[in-house]
Amino acid sequence: NAGVTQTPKFQVLKTGQSMTLQCAQDMNHEYMSWYRQDPGMGLRLIHYSVGAGITDQGEVPNGYNVSRSTTEDFPLRLLSAAPSQTSVYFCASRGGHSTWNTIYFGEGSWLTVV
Amino acid sequence: AQSVTQLDSQVPVFEEAPVELRCNYSSSVSVYLFWYVQYPNQGLQLLLKYLSGSTLVKGINGFEAEFNKSQTSFHLRKPSVHISDTAEYFCAVSDPSGSGGSYIPTFGRGTSLIVHP
Numbered sequence: 731n732a733g734v735t736q737t738p739k740f741q742v743l744k745t746g747q748s749m750t751l752q753c754a755q756d757m758n759h760e761y762m763s764w765y766r767q768d769p770g771m772g773l774r775l776i777h778y779s780v781g782a783g784i785t786d787q788g789e790v791p792n793g794y795n796v797s798r799s800t801t802e803d804f805p806l807r808l809l810s811a812a813p814s815q816t817s818v819y820f821c822a823s824r825g826g827h828s829t830w831n832t833i834y835f836g837e838g839s840w841l842t843v844v
Numbered sequence: 845a846q847s848v849t850q851l852d853s854q855v856p857v858f859e860e861a862p863v864e865l866r867c868n869y870s871s872s873v874s875v876y877l878f879w880y881v882q883y884p885n886q887g888l889q890l891l892l893k894y895l896s897g898s899t900l901v902k903g904i905n906g907f908e909a910e911f912n913k914s915q916t917s918f919h920l921r922k923p924s925v926h927i928s929d930t931a932e933y934f935c936a937v938s939d940p941s942g943s944g945g946s947y948i949p950t951f952g953r954g955t956s957l958i959v960h961p
Binding site for chain 1: 885890948
């Protein structure tokens with residue numbers, strides 16, 4: 731049972747480069763989300779999705795794009811990386827109905843933009 | 845919208861001593877409350893949650909938390925900590941009536957628990 735899988739775990743980008751952080755879950759969860767974690771800031775929601783084909787913005791969406799073509803995958807795209815996007819990124823998912831209140835997190839992706 | 849305040853950014857404590865990590869939330873409606881733990885270089889794991897019922901909630905690893913509606917608090921406690929409890933702890937609140945029922949949690953800024961031998 732893999733849970734929530736994020737790749738890559740570490741990445742260094744140059745300013746202006748683009749990249750995609752991958753997130754996949756094998757629990758058939760409807761809800762998926764991306765957070766960024768910065769020192770002293772806790773976790774801030776970037777984008778979320780309540781099902782395939784449905785996405786919405788969170789607290790800090792600027793500079794990031796998402797799509798949800800399948801239930802399993804929820805990639806996060808940085809179109810033109812900036813140093814301010816240096817952070818640790820977490821993907822999370824949760825099920826519906828009886829399992830709605832438990833969120834499962836991936837192990838994180840450490841991104842440095844130079 | 846709800847907000848979460850974790851009053852201490854860092855809590856140092858000696859092994860086998862008791863500890864309390866404080867969490868206050870602001871919301872005028874009924875909420876769901878959570879504590880998550882993050883060990884170094886890992887994702888977050890659910891420690892415990894309050895949805896309804898008894899205000900004293902027991903979680904994993906000997907932790908417990910008490911929901912106090914009048915003080916809008918959800919403090920986390922452990923009577924005797926171990927070196928392995930050294931981690932970042934996050935309080936989170938979810939409003940079941942908001943966000944189209946998506947129950948999106950709002951996280952506090954975290955409290956770093958440092959257990960010294």
